[in-house]
Amino acid sequence: MRFSLKSKFYLLALPALLIVLAMLVLLALPQRSVVEDTWRIREGLEQVLQAESFARHFEHQVRQCAAFIATGSAEHERMFEDARKEVNAALAGWMSAKTANPGAESAGRAQEIKSLEAMKDAYEEVNADCDRAIAVAKSGSSAQAVALLEDTLDAPPGSTVLQLVDELLPDEETRLVTYLDNLDGAVRSLVLERMLGLAKRVAEMRSHALQSELAVRFARDSNRWIRGLYLYVLTGRTAYEGELARDRRMAAEALGEWAAQARLTSPVESTVTLFEDIDDRFLGAGAAARSAIDLAKAGDTAGALAALQSGIDPVTQSQVTEAIDAEVERQGEALEADAGYISSTVVRSVWGVGFIGFLALIVVLAGGFMMSRTMVDPVVKLRDAAREFGETGGETRVEVKRNDEMGDLTAAFNEMAAARVAAEGELREAHDHLEVRVRERTRELADANEELRAQMEERERAEHALQDSEERYRFLADNVNDYAFIMDLSFSTTYSSPSVVRLLGFTPEEQLGRGASSLMTPESLMNVSGVLADELERDTDRDPDRMRTVEVDAYRKDGTTVVLEVVVSFVRDDAGSPVGLYGLARDITERKEAERRLEELNEELLSINRELDEFAYVVSHDLKAPLRGIGSLATWLHTDYSEVLDQEGGRQLELLLDRAKRMESLIESVLEYSRVGRIRESREPVDLNDVVRAAVEMIGPPPGVKVTMAGSLPSVVCERMRMSQVFQNLIGNAVKFMDRPDGEVTVSYTDEGTAWRLAVADNGPGIDPKYQETIFGIFQTISPRDEVEGTGLGLTLVKKIVEMHGGRVWVESEVGEGATFYFTIPKRMGIEGGTDEE
Numbered sequence: 001m002r003f004s005l006k007s008k009f010y011l012l013a014l015p016a017l018l019i020v021l022a023m024l025v026l027l028a029l030p031q032r033s034v035v036e037d038t039w040r041i042r043e044g045l046e047q048v049l050q051a052e053s054f055a056r057h058f059e060h061q062v063r064q065c066a067a068f069i070a071t072g073s074a075e076h077e078r079m080f081e082d083a084r085k086e087v088n089a090a091l092a093g094w095m096s097a098k099t100a101n102p103g104a105e106s107a108g109r110a111q112e113i114k115s116l117e118a119m120k121d122a123y124e125e126v127n128a129d130c131d132r133a134i135a136v137a138k139s140g141s142s143a144q145a146v147a148l149l150e151d152t153l154d155a156p157p158g159s160t161v162l163q164l165v166d167e168l169l170p171d172e173e174t175r176l177v178t179y180l181d182n183l184d185g186a187v188r189s190l191v192l193e194r195m196l197g198l199a200k201r202v203a204e205m206r207s208h209a210l211q212s213e214l215a216v217r218f219a220r221d222s223n224r225w226i227r228g229l230y231l232y233v234l235t236g237r238t239a240y241e242g243e244l245a246r247d248r249r250m251a252a253e254a255l256g257e258w259a260a261q262a263r264l265t266s267p268v269e270s271t272v273t274l275f276e277d278i279d280d281r282f283l284g285a286g287a288a289a290r291s292a293i294d295l296a297k298a299g300d301t302a303g304a305l306a307a308l309q310s311g312i313d314p315v316t317q318s319q320v321t322e323a324i325d326a327e328v329e330r331q332g333e334a335l336e337a338d339a340g341y342i343s344s345t346v347v348r349s350v351w352g353v354g355f356i357g358f359l360a361l362i363v364v365l366a367g368g369f370m371m372s373r374t375m376v377d378p379v380v381k382l383r384d385a386a387r388e389f390g391e392t393g394g395e396t397r398v399e400v401k402r403n404d405e406m407g408d409l410t411a412a413f414n415e416m417a418a419a420r421v422a423a424e425g426e427l428r429e430a431h432d433h434l435e436v437r438v439r440e441r442t443r444e445l446a447d448a449n450e451e452l453r454a455q456m457e458e459r460e461r462a463e464h465a466l467q468d469s470e471e472r473y474r475f476l477a478d479n480v481n482d483y484a485f486i487m488d489l490s491f492s493t494t495y496s497s498p499s500v501v502r503l504l505g506f507t508p509e510e511q512l513g514r515g516a517s518s519l520m521t522p523e524s525l526m527n528v529s530g531v532l533a534d535e536l537e538r539d540t541d542r543d544p545d546r547m548r549t550v551e552v553d554a555y556r557k558d559g560t561t562v563v564l565e566v567v568v569s570f571v572r573d574d575a576g577s578p579v580g581l582y583g584l585a586r587d588i589t590e591r592k593e594a595e596r597r598l599e600e601l602n603e604e605l606l607s608i609n610r611e612l613d614e615f616a617y618v619v620s621h622d623l624k625a626p627l628r629g630i631g632s633l634a635t636w637l638h639t640d641y642s643e644v645l646d647q648e649g650g651r652q653l654e655l656l657l658d659r660a661k662r663m664e665s666l667i668e669s670v671l672e673y674s675r676v677g678r679i680r681e682s683r684e685p686v687d688l689n690d691v692v693r694a695a696v697e698m699i700g701p702p703p704g705v706k707v708t709m710a711g712s713l714p715s716v717v718c719e720r721m722r723m724s725q726v727f728q729n730l731i732g733n734a735v736k737f738m739d740r741p742d743g744e745v746t747v748s749y750t751d752e753g754t755a756w757r758l759a760v761a762d763n764g765p766g767i768d769p770k771y772q773e774t775i776f777g778i779f780q781t782i783s784p785r786d787e788v789e790g791t792g793l794g795l796t797l798v799k800k801i802v803e804m805h806g807g808r809v810w811v812e813s814e815v816g817e818g819a820t821f822y823f824t825i826p827k828r829m830g831i832e833g834g835t836d837e838e
Helices: 003-071 074-100 106-140 143-154 157-191 193-197 197-237 237-265 269-297 301-311 316-394 405-479 499-504 521-538 587-642 647-675 688-699 721-736 794-804
Strands: 483-488 494-496 548-555 561-572 579-588 684-687 707-711 715-718 745-750 755-762 809-813 819-825
Touching: 003 074, 003 106, 003 143, 003 157, 003 197, 003 269, 003 301, 003 316, 074 106, 074 316, 106 143, 106 157, 106 301, 143 157, 143 197, 157 197, 197 237, 197 269, 197 301, 197 316, 197 715, 269 301, 269 316, 316 405, 405 579, 499 561, 521 548, 561 587, 587 647, 587 707, 684 721, 688 707, 688 721, 721 745, 721 755, 721 794, 721 819, 794 809, 794 819
Parallel strands: 707 745
Antiparallel strands: 483 494, 483 579, 548 561, 561 579, 684 715, 745 755, 755 819, 809 819
């Protein structure tokens, strides 16, 4: 498609037009963010004001409840009712604002609403308890009313309300501060907003929010302090003294910060008078409080209450409360006014930017039209003249009507046309002479060009290969997790991969040119220097693939050291001589620490095994010898003095002999348990059919008990003796506890793919489910040892052997329906030769 010069001119002007439009859009779009932030602050302000109102009026309500209990004043009861209305209104407003204006943090809104509902339920209980306390106080039982109020505040629901207020109110205030920070950042980042001075308005909004927060904090702390004073006077509990000092200190700190902030931002007479009045009243309340505490300690409760009423009378405190409420409301209105001003100013600035942009578009379009008429028309005339001159070759002339650059261009064209006519004659004469020379030169150039083309193709192939190789190396070096580097022979870094930031904390730019002493510790530097010297001596064959691995203690940016495993090789010049080093470094600090810890654990394990061996020797030698003596003595007494002893004496000697045998059996079981896992046999394929048959022969079941195998059992890789102990204990327990003349014990298995599941089932008395976990514990038996002989270690030994083989054991049973013991043995298990002692 062919465009005219005028169309091309307009097409060239189109990008300028688009740029102007884009600039207008870029100027207008950020203003929308400022407006959104302003509205979000309004939403956050509404939630903060309602939350703060609830917090301070709740404390005020509880304080008036305590004051009425203490004084019985109708004025306190009236103020209690007023505070209750304020609390309910604030809580309803808070929940409404939270539901209607979730803000940017809508993900946590459901949890916050749930917390508000929980706080509402708890507050209703506190409200009801306060009504009951007031009713009890009216009946004359002040002590009972105080106890009821204390119970309400110290435990749920009172503690629930206070806890939720302490959790939710800071979140609301923090959210408002975040919105203010976002607005401040948006305003400061926009040139137009900075010119309009909106940053100052944002600072004023932040001040208003802070003053409101400090006023509410002072109101809450002072109400809590006064409520504590009344309860202290009524109860005399010394625990309140520390709380009173803390609450008064917190109130004084909040008042001081509030006054300082207010004087800083609004040093007018009315503000100074307000805080002087509140401060005087607070100081008067403090003096009255000290007098009341002294009288209460002296036992004069009535005098203490009178002192409190004189310095903290309802009228004075109502005035303070009204002043605080008015100041909080004023700060909220001021913040709202600032938000409105910012929003309206931004909207007006957007319209202003739009109007200026519209004027700019008009100017651009008008300028383009004028430039078209001024520049394009003369150019078109020159084009037509040049076309005519080119077609005819005769003398062509354009009339000069302008005394500017276009006029100069037209005159130059006329001169060029005249000169060309004169030159064409000379050119035709020289043409014939040059034609011969051109043909000769053309042949020479063709030959040279062919040779040059071949050289260029070869060079391009080499450059492409080199570029591909370098790109692959750079890709690997920049993306590998290990640290890739290149150094000269003096250990000065000439290249570092980006992973150096993760490994050492330096950027690749900071790592460049670092000297050897700042790269590694002196010991590592000596070690690496020795390795490098050794490699240089051995580098006679110029092997480019030879590499060395060394461990280096390198310095991190924060001054700490890290252990690196470095694989290095030489960078070589064209002759193969080393000119530098390149390699990869990997952080092995954790591996080295793990190796050190493993060595320590192995030493500890060897020490523990030695102690176990010594203990086993003591048990087998020092404990069993006295037991054998006791057994021999009991047998001798029973044999030689059987005629002297009566029936009871003979029974006691038999019992002593039985206990000695049981103790010796218990010692043998404990020793056997300690050997399991510590002293191991070689693992080999074992036919479980042979193991079960040998176990049954050793147990020797009575005639009334039948032991069978459900099919042929598999062969497993295990320790033969330990597996024999498993079946001896499981089958032996089934036979021992059988309570019926037709007892049956069945051994079976199931193939579970990766493991064999073995089962020993019986039709005996069964096991109560509540004992099915404890029976595997050490020394745990169900039946008394005087009824059924046992050490309580059999199933514990079974569990330890099965787990040592990588399996698990459990029981399934119901009382009266028999029991089935299951255990698993993995199919894939290494075969160990010899005996291991761990």
